Amino acid sequence: MSAQYEVVIGLEVHAELKTDTKIFCSCPTEFGGEENTHVCPVCLGLPGVLPVLNKKVLEYAVRAGLALNCEIASFSKFDRKNYFYPDLPKAYQISQYDLPICKKGYLEIEVNGRKKTIGITRVHMEEDAGKLVHGGATIATSRYSLVDYNRTGVPLIEIVSEPDMRSAEEARAYMEKLKAILEYTGVSDVRMEQGSLRCDANISLRPMGAKEFGTKTEIKNLNSFRALQKAIEYEIERQRDILEEGGKIIQETRSWDEGKGVTVSLRSKEEAHDYRYFPDPDLVPVVIDPQWVQEIRDSLPELPDAKRERLVQEMGLSEYDAGIITGSRALADFFDQVVAEYNEPKMVANWIMGEFLRLLNANNLEVAESKVKPRSLAALLKAQAEGTISGKMAKTVFEEMFETGKEPGTIIKEKGMVQISDEGALAAVVEKVIAANPQSVEDYKAGKEKAIGFLVGQVMKETKGQANPGLVNKLLKDKLG
Amino acid sequence: MDLYKKTAHELSSLLQKREVSSEELTRSVLDRINKVEEKVKAFVTVTGEQALEQAREIDEKRARGEAMSPLAGIPMAMKDNICTKGVTTTCASKILYNFVPPYNATVTEKLLEAGTILLGKCNMDEFAMGSSNENSGFFPTRNPHDLSAVPGGSSGGAAAAVAADEAVFTLGSDTGGSIRQPAAFCGVVGLKPTYGYVSRYGLIAYASSLDQIGPLTKDITDCALVLNVIAGHDPKDSTSAPVEVPDFTRYLVDDVKGLKIGIPKEYMGEGIDPRIAAYLKQAAAKLEELGAMCEEVSLPHTEYALPAYYIIASAEASSNLARYDGVRYGLRVEAEDVISMFCKTRSQGFGEEVKRRIMLGTYALSSGYYDAYYLKALKVRTLIKRDFDQAFLKYDCLLTPTSPTTAFKFGEKVNDPLAMYLSDVCTIPINLAGVPGLSLPFGTVEGLPVGIQFIGKPFGEGTLLRVGYALEQNTDLTKPKAQMEGVI
Numbered sequence: 001m002s003a004q005y006e007v008v009i010g011l012e013v014h015a016e017l018k019t020d021t022k023i024f025c026s027c028p029t030e031f032g033g034e035e036n037t038h039v040c041p042v043c044l045g046l047p048g049v050l051p052v053l054n055k056k057v058l059e060y061a062v063r064a065g066l067a068l069n070c071e072i073a074s075f076s077k078f079d080r081k082n083y084f085y086p087d088l089p090k091a092y093q094i095s096q097y098d099l100p101i102c103k104k105g106y107l108e109i110e111v112n113g114r115k116k117t118i119g120i121t122r123v124h125m126e127e128d129a130g131k132l133v134h135g136g137a138t139i140a141t142s143r144y145s146l147v148d149y150n151r152t153g154v155p156l157i158e159i160v161s162e163p164d165m166r167s168a169e170e171a172r173a174y175m176e177k178l179k180a181i182l183e184y185t186g187v188s189d190v191r192m193e194q195g196s197l198r199c200d201a202n203i204s205l206r207p208m209g210a211k212e213f214g215t216k217t218e219i220k221n222l223n224s225f226r227a228l229q230k231a232i233e234y235e236i237e238r239q240r241d242i243l244e245e246g247g248k249i250i251q252e253t254r255s256w257d258e259g260k261g262v263t264v265s266l267r268s269k270e271e272a273h274d275y276r277y278f279p280d281p282d283l284v285p286v287v288i289d290p291q292w293v294q295e296i297r298d299s300l301p302e303l304p305d306a307k308r309e310r311l312v313q314e315m316g317l318s319e320y321d322a323g324i325i326t327g328s329r330a331l332a333d334f335f336d337q338v339v340a341e342y343n344e345p346k347m348v349a350n351w352i353m354g355e356f357l358r359l360l361n362a363n364n365l366e367v368a369e370s371k372v373k374p375r376s377l378a379a380l381l382k383a384q385a386e387g388t389i390s391g392k393m394a395k396t397v398f399e400e401m402f403e404t405g406k407e408p409g410t411i412i413k414e415k416g417m418v419q420i421s422d423e424g425a426l427a428a429v430v431e432k433v434i435a436a437n438p439q440s441v442e443d444y445k446a447g448k449e450k451a452i453g454f455l456v457g458q459v460m461k462e463t464k465g466q467a468n469p470g471l472v473n474k475l476l477k478d479k480l481g
Numbered sequence: 482m483d484l485y486k487k488t489a490h491e492l493s494s495l496l497q498k499r500e501v502s503s504e505e506l507t508r509s510v511l512d513r514i515n516k517v518e519e520k521v522k523a524f525v526t527v528t529g530e531q532a533l534e535q536a537r538e539i540d541e542k543r544a545r546g547e548a549m550s551p552l553a554g555i556p557m558a559m560k561d562n563i564c565t566k567g568v569t570t571t572c573a574s575k576i577l578y579n580f581v582p583p584y585n586a587t588v589t590e591k592l593l594e595a596g597t598i599l600l601g602k603c604n605m606d607e608f609a610m611g612s613s614n615e616n617s618g619f620f621p622t623r624n625p626h627d628l629s630a631v632p633g634g635s636s637g638g639a640a641a642a643v644a645a646d647e648a649v650f651t652l653g654s655d656t657g658g659s660i661r662q663p664a665a666f667c668g669v670v671g672l673k674p675t676y677g678y679v680s681r682y683g684l685i686a687y688a689s690s691l692d693q694i695g696p697l698t699k700d701i702t703d704c705a706l707v708l709n710v711i712a713g714h715d716p717k718d719s720t721s722a723p724v725e726v727p728d729f730t731r732y733l734v735d736d737v738k739g740l741k742i743g744i745p746k747e748y749m750g751e752g753i754d755p756r757i758a759a760y761l762k763q764a765a766a767k768l769e770e771l772g773a774m775c776e777e778v779s780l781p782h783t784e785y786a787l788p789a790y791y792i793i794a795s796a797e798a799s800s801n802l803a804r805y806d807g808v809r810y811g812l813r814v815e816a817e818d819v820i821s822m823f824c825k826t827r828s829q830g831f832g833e834e835v836k837r838r839i840m841l842g843t844y845a846l847s848s849g850y851y852d853a854y855y856l857k858a859l860k861v862r863t864l865i866k867r868d869f870d871q872a873f874l875k876y877d878c879l880l881t882p883t884s885p886t887t888a889f890k891f892g893e894k895v896n897d898p899l900a901m902y903l904s905d906v907c908t909i910p911i912n913l914a915g916v917p918g919l920s921l922p923f924g925t926v927e928g929l930p931v932g933i934q935f936i937g938k939p940f941g942e943g944t945l946l947r948v949g950y951a952l953e954q955n956t957d958l959t960k961p962k963a964q965m966e967g968v969i
Contacts, residue, residue, distance in 0.1 A: 044809065045804050046584070046810070047564070047570070047580065047582070048570075048683040048684055048685045049584075050717060052716065053719065065641070080800050082800050082803060082846075089808075089809060090806060092804030138820055139818075139819055140819075274848045276845050276847060276851075278797075278851070281688075282686075282720065284719050387667075
């Protein structure tokens with residue numbers, strides 16, 4: 001590598017708001033549903049219809065803005081963004097141009113143990129477009145395309161960051177934190193795979209120490225954290241190669257091709273749309289009462305950073321564990337609920353970070369989809385602590401709980417898995433094992449401490465794992481002197 | 482008894498006394514349509530069978546003794562840019578030639594609720610862009626007073642229908658004079674209400690910040706009766722004003738004593754037919770005789786209204802009309818790809834004037850030109866609004882001509898857009914200011930009606946009705962229809 005370049009990244013993130021109804025009509029926002037059934041004259045943009053703002057959308061946008069430390073504008077307005085596309089029934093999108101609802105916010109990220117503040121330029125409200133399904137590969141090459149307007153008019157907020165990120169890792173960390181904050185505040189489902197959270201990245205390179213930004217490209221179609229990171233890494237290398245060969249970056253919009261792992265040009269700056277923004281005359285300006293903003297601020301839940309701090313300070317979790325657990329509100333709530341029943345935060349954290357997440361990931365499930373309820377996990381941990389079952393048994397029981405949703409007590413009973421801690425019952429088995437393994441007994445007596453492990457194992461085998469291993473150990477040592 | 486000739490309030494009383502049925506009345510008006518429509522061509526669609534069915538239902542309700550609104554059983558028609566569920570609504574454009582709305586406009590809903598009978602949909606300049614009805618995508622409507630003259634526009638069909646007794650009243654829409662100018666040309670009463678007084682929900686938009694629905698009627702009393710039904714807040718229209726609506730008939734008093742009426746000198750200068758100016762002075766003299774005070778006033782920014790209007794209206798239109806792309810409804814011209822389909826559909830579907838305004842508006846909103854055109858036009862609009870605010874500190878209403886000329890001949894201005902635009906020079910500032918304007922017939926020039934315009938304070942419709950009513954009671958100049966016999 002010859003010259004040293006600094007990477008400059010800014011992200012534009014769209015989040016669907018999970019209001020019950022659309023932004024300008026009363027159609028449901030529900031995902032899925034038969035094509036073109038969640039529609040009415042208003043969201044279909046039929047001649048003569050008019051939009052009326054859903055107040056819940058405004059509330060959610062303000063809530064998100066407050067959670068992102070933004071200033072809330074007391075006066076904002078809606079504008080029309082004009083362009084032709086079959087998924088846009090009015091041929092303009094109602095959005096906010098120069099007077100967004102929120103501006104000047106920030107959030108904190110941490111990469112490799114280093115904390116950094118990323119600025120948020122603005123958060124604005126807008127309507128989503130419909131969904132096109134092409135008969136062929138693209139709209140240009142298809143004999144026909146079908147359009148589903150169910151998504152048309154679903155409320156979105158667009159969150160625009162400052163160009164403050166300097167690596168793909170930082171961009172990913174920003175996106176993860178943003179996702180967590182939006183989830184905590186309850187304004188969005190933040191499901192990237194369903195498209196309720198979408199991201200475009202602006203990327204440029206400049207010589208180390210330069211003040212001017214380099215020419216940027218905008219990357220679209222980043223549908224997962226992985227895609228975000230991979231696409232940015234690829235684009236950085238692509239730009240670096242061009243610059244090192246003395247070439248110039250073309251300002252353009254590029255698309256991430258997940259299959260090929262490359263970014264490809266969509267359109268150049270010259271081909272970019274002139275959106276001809278102007279204030280939407282069908283809507284009145286949005287004037288916000290500061291009292292109402294205060295009420296929303298007061299109702300905000302504990303946010304990820306504060307929660308993480310609490311888990312470290314008050315519960316003694318490691319920064320790493322606390323970071324993972326608070327990375328999603330669903331997981332953090334799950335943790336809190338288990339701890340409420342069984343107050344051993346570290347133990348609970350170990351189980352959540354270990355078995356629980358392992359099984360969720362292996363089955364590709366969300367926390368909310370898990371059959372294991374927090375109270376059941378607490379009951380399992382209690383049973384283990386009381387010695388009713390061993391740690392190994394607990395894992396087996398948990399796997400079944402995860403699969404069937406049964407209570408741990410039921411599973412333990414059904415499988416006869418109760419740990420044998422009765423000295424009388426175990427003594428006979430110990431005698432039997434000693435008699436059957438003279439060599440190991442010899443070894444132990446000769447000073448080979450390890451031999452006792454083999455003998456304990458044999459007792460466990462005889463009892464189908466039900467013996468209390470600590471007690472077996474003690475009994476063996478007593479017998480063998 | 483020629484029922485079709487009568488006003489709504491006369492008919493209302495006959496219906497209430499059960500001297501006539503709504504079915505008889507509707508039949509009478511449908512017969513009239515059959516007789517004169519070939520000459521006037523006021524309608525794009527006539528819904529005769531449905532109208533008669535509706536009339537019978539109203540008659541049955543009345544027979545059962547149900548409570549009825551004063552307009553119940555009265556046959557009316559609507560400009561073809563107001564959505565009527567199940568009845569084609571075309572905006573007189575080829576691009577919407579087959580569009581059947583699945584919903585009713587709020588005004589449609591209110592009029593049906595009041596028991597009025599829908600006769601059909603009236604011709605207009607395509608998408609309400611024009612001042613002569615020559616821009617209709619289908620055929621021009623003719624002026625019932627002189628079939629070689631235009632009826633005005635864009636609500637030319639709605640005005641001609643009332644003038645020719647093809648409907649007892651109609652609804653039009655007014656963006657820069659589209660109710661008042663044709664009302665003047667056809668010799669009927671036309672009101673553009675205060676912006677926000679009547680819901681725009683279901684009115685197919687031309688320029689959203691200027692459009693307003695209003696009545697075209699045979700006299701002032703009918704105007705008040707129709708306004709009573711259509712005015713009022715609508716939660717479906719964010720720009721609808723959350724104000725109480727009075728009973729407008731209480732302004733129908735023959736008394737203008739003490740009213741202060743301003744006559745803006747900018748509306749009386751060059752370009753105004755002197756014979757129209759003379760009528761205006763005569764009206765002022767009559768009002769003074771009745772106890773009002775009239776004097777000259779200045780609205781200094783008037784001359785900038787026309788250019789500001791054509792920037793703002795065209796800019797909004799360029800966006801409002803973008804949805805006609807052939808994807809979902811209306812005309813589609815098939816082509817090899819989607820962009821070509823958009824282009825061909827719009828090229829073939831829209832007429833010349835509509836395309837001209839779309840291009841003008843697109844240009845005005847383009848990056849780099851926005852500040853110079855659109856933003857500047859909005860500033861002019863503010864100044865014009867202030868002119869009116871200022872004048873209304875002193876005057877209860879203003880008096881101007883409705884249009885600089887009487888109805889012109891077909892073809893006279895159609896190739897000169899600027900000359901055509903000047904036809905609305907007296908009405909456009911009123912839309913920019915958002916205030917109400919009423920056109921009242923007042924005399925004729927060479928057999929063609931003259932209209933005078935009263936301009937009111939925001940939500941000051943009552944004053945306009947009061948002045949108009951007083952003139953109606955005290956001079957026959959407000960009834961030009963008498964001279965129409967023999968033309969149709």
